[in-house]
Amino acid sequence: MNPELLIRKVAPxxxxxxxxxxxxxxxADLAERxxxxxxxxxxxxxxxxxARAGRLLLSVAVVGAxxxxxxxxxxxxxxxxxxxxxxxxxxxxQAAPLSFKREGEYLxxxxxxxxxxxxxxxxxxxxxxxxxxxxxAPSSPQKAGSLIFMEEDGTGGVDxxxxxxxxxxxxxxxxxxxxxxxxxxxxxxxxxxxLPGEQYDTGPGDVPGEGVGLxxxxxxxxxxVLAEAARRNITRIEYRYEEDGSDQPYPNGIPAxxxxxxxxxxxxxxxxxxxxxxxxxxxxxx
Amino acid sequence: MPPPDEKRRRFEAIYAANHDxxxxxxxxxxxxxxxxxxVLAETFLTAWRRLDDLPxxxxxxxxxxxxxxxxxxxxRRGERRRLAxxxxxxxxxxxxxxxxxxxxxxxxxxxxxxxxxxxxELLTLVGWENLDAGQIATVLGCSRNAVRIRLxxxxxRFTRELESRGALFEMPMPEVRVANGDHT
Numbered sequence: 001m002n003p004e005l006l007i008r009k010v011a012p013x014x015x016x017x018x019x020x021x022x023x024x025x026x027x028a029d030l031a032e033r034x035x036x037x038x039x040x041x042x043x044x045x046x047x048x049x050x051a052r053a054g055r056l057l058l059s060v061a062v063v064g065a066x067x068x069x070x071x072x073x074x075x076x077x078x079x080x081x082x083x084x085x086x087x088x089x090x091x092x093x094q095a096a097p098l099s100f101k102r103e104g105e106y107l108x109x110x111x112x113x114x115x116x117x118x119x120x121x122x123x124x125x126x127x128x129x130x131x132x133x134x135x136x137a138p139s140s141p142q143k144a145g146s147l148i149f150m151e152e153d154g155t156g157g158v159d160x161x162x163x164x165x166x167x168x169x170x171x172x173x174x175x176x177x178x179x180x181x182x183x184x185x186x187x188x189x190x191x192x193x194x195l196p197g198e199q200y201d202t203g204p205g206d207v208p209g210e211g212v213g214l215x216x217x218x219x220x221x222x223x224x225v226l227a228e229a230a231r232r233n234i235t236r237i238e239y240r241y242e243e244d245g246s247d248q249p250y251p252n253g254i255p256a257x258x259x260x261x262x263x264x265x266x267x268x269x270x271x272x273x274x275x276x277x278x279x280x281x282x283x284x285x286x
Numbered sequence: 287m288p289p290p291d292e293k294r295r296r297f298e299a300i301y302a303a304n305h306d307x308x309x310x311x312x313x314x315x316x317x318x319x320x321x322x323x324x325v326l327a328e329t330f331l332t333a334w335r336r337l338d339d340l341p342x343x344x345x346x347x348x349x350x351x352x353x354x355x356x357x358x359x360x361x362r363r364g365e366r367r368r369l370a371x372x373x374x375x376x377x378x379x380x381x382x383x384x385x386x387x388x389x390x391x392x393x394x395x396x397x398x399x400x401x402x403x404x405x406x407e408l409l410t411l412v413g414w415e416n417l418d419a420g421q422i423a424t425v426l427g428c429s430r431n432a433v434r435i436r437l438x439x440x441x442x443r444f445t446r447e448l449e450s451r452g453a454l455f456e457m458p459m460p461e462v463r464v465a466n467g468d469h470t
Contacts, residue, residue, distance in 0.1 A: 002441075006448075007394065008413040010387050011314055012313065013385070019310075021309070022379070023378055037331065252318075
């Protein structure tokens with residue numbers, strides 16, 4: 001008995017039908033646009049991968065209201081051991097996008113210009129023997145200075161540094177540790193305060209409630225959280241259902257009128273286009 | 287690193303051969319045309335960036351399905367991003383509507399919808415994408431053996447679910463071709 005043959009009959013759409021939905025122009029346009037992308041436009045939707053602790057630190061701190069400073073810190077494995085390929089030179093001129101300064105066992109790299117062309121950062125790292133691609137993406141003020149994307153194609157050994165309290169009530173990644181011997185390519189994106197009118201580049205790693213003006217929503221009732229949302233003029237809310245680890249029977253989200261006021265909120269995330277996504281269910285935990 | 291022209295040629299060949307199946311995969315799993323456009327665009331963007339990692343031949347498409355699956359899962363968790371790349375595609379898809387399941391098959395769709403996501407994905411990768419156990423292993427990033435075991439259980443649960451609905455279906459005869467002979 002092969003249930004898949006029955007299941008085949010309920011396929012919502014066939015490949016042939018899907019093919020007719022897209023015009024030849026659209027099809028060609030997408031391929032061209034993809035092949036025209038540059039490395040700097042990399043998607044930010046990858047969760048930072050955890051690995052073993054390393055010895056080179058890359059982290060970011062917020063300076064002032066709009067400027068973001070990245071700190072790349074290098075430390076040697078043991079006292080007296082050479083730092084590897086990293087040249088510890090005098091701080092660059094103020095006009096440079098990054099400045100490098102030796103402090104004890106660390107090499108501190110500060111981002112002077114958080115909206116500089118990422119190619120310039122990369123060039124500065126390359127001059128010091130590091131294949132690091134650093135860029136900044138617009139984020140909520142709370143996320144500014146924290147790691148929102150990391151991708152490495154080396155052999156591993158890269159770890160993230162988390163900090164309590166840096167992103168509201170939750171720990172978030174504020175830096176990256178990289179072994180000095182690391183020869184792979186590493187790409188990291190830190191949040192910077194969004195310019196007026198600029199949309200947040202949200203992605204995995206956004207802490208619950210981040211960017212939506214709601215905090216500590218977990219375990220509170222729907223009525224309670226909605227009251228707070230209303231006070232803050234948050235009105236565009238979508239719901240996702242969670243019960244006992246499952247999204248059934250609402251795999252594509254639950255309509256607002258089916259959500260009970262005495263249910264619990266498990267999570268709230270900033271979605272795109274300004275809406276808030278709340279994960280709710282009848283139990284305190286999903 | 288292949289020369290730029292070769293890279294373009296390889297991507298164009300992969301894109302031409304897989305655009306419709308990947309779009310079909312996505313549309314069968316989300317009714318939202320905006321999400322579908324973004325997932326398709328992001329999947330092929332990933333393929334372009336990771337062209338050197340793409341497995342050849344019959345594993346290429348499952349690899350792409352695997353990427354689409356992860357992007358789709360992110361969307362379901364609310365972590366959606368709108369890619370400017372997909373603007374035109376979004377407009378095309380917004381005008382389309384996916385058809386309804388015929389009334390007599392509704393219990394099948396309902397039974398499928400009730401299953402845990404993991405079971406549903408396995409059964410639909412066979413039923414809708416016509417993949418064999420080895421290809422499903424590529425999509426899900428697990429071993430071929432694990433796929434066989436999980437598929438066996440998923441089939442059982444689906445059948446039970448269907449029976450609990452009182453639905454009486456004449457199961458098709460076993461001599462009908464089944465994806466790569468993964469019979470139970």
